[in-house]
């Protein structure tokens with residue numbers, strides 16, 4: 001990949017140059033006053049990004065899968081029941097994790113591209129004696145956006161803890177953790193949060209921490225245990241150093257820079273920008289006659305698009321788009337893998353990126369012999385990006 005290629009996959013994504021520079025800074029001691037100040041500020045900023053001043057943030061070295069595993073390892077005990085609202089590959093992974101930690105798992109499923117029936121979820125919550133419910137805010141394998149607010153509020157009403165996987169959503173899709181009453185909002189650095197891969201992040205409600213404190217059995221994994229990490233997070237936020245396992249110092253620098261940028265943009269403005277970029281892409285997909293995997297716009301993510309290949313084009317065509325300077329992703333859902341491709345549009349994504357990506361897709365479709373009115377998709381995207389009036 002050339003340095004000028006545009007990385008438009010659902011993570012890792014394009015990162016701001018100031019964030020990248022933080023990775024190359026001199027590494028300080030993890031107990032130095034300089035690092036304590038940066039880590040403490042990053043934790044406070046994470047509270048603001050999750051709109052969860054009352055929750056406890058955790059930032060640990062690991063990928064998004066590790067954030068999922070930390071939530072499960074701390075909140076589930078063998079024999080407890082868990083409800084998985086399943087919208088694809090990453091919901092399947094959550095179910096696997098829950099089973100690995102001894103939970104009895106019930107799944108509310110949907111055909112790929114749809115959201116499970118909400119009245120069915122409500123019925124299960126009412127009668128299922130569940131300890132927790134998991135929701136994948138945006139399932140990156142299907143591009144489906146779940147109605148997180150409705151689901152989280154329903155769980156709360158039924159006294160069930162809610163765990164929301166925001167790995168492909170946090171800082172891109174609207175989420176108000178405190179106001180909605182979500183118990184765990186978990187994410188990773190490399191998607192809409194705008195930091196290279198390597199950080200697992202969780203924002204955990206008081207209610208979830210109380211539930212963890214009331215466990216009858218110890219947490220099986222030492223590296224996952226809130227008992228090890230909570231004193232560390234509390235110490236750094238209070239301006240003191242503490243040691244359990246060495247923090248990824250430079251990734252924390254980069255996180256602090258990126259979260260500072262996000263908050264300067266403002267969370268509501270940021271959510272609105274992601275919606276606008278998604279609208280522009282959707283206008284282009286319609287102009288090209290490309291069918292999205294989500295069955296309707298109301299269940300489609302604003303952080304990525306999942307699109308069926310048009311007639312006569314297969315997975316090798318993604319390489320043709322790369323030759324046009326834009327890197328896209330192939331399919332991921334086990335049932336549909338070879339039939340669709342994905343375009344990530346999160347973090348610093350701009351109108352210029354949208355037009356460059358749509359242009360590259362148009363050219364690569366033309367190379368593959370696909371017929372459409374030239375420039376129709378670029379024009380449609382541009383029309384959606386023009387200021388109103």
Ligand SMILES: *Cc1c(COP(=O)(O)O)cnc(C)c1O
Nearest residue numbers: 063064065090138140167168188
């Ligand atoms: C990417 C992703 C994950 C996994 O994150 P890794 O960093 O690859 O471990 C989990 N859930 C969702 C929704 C994702 O998009």
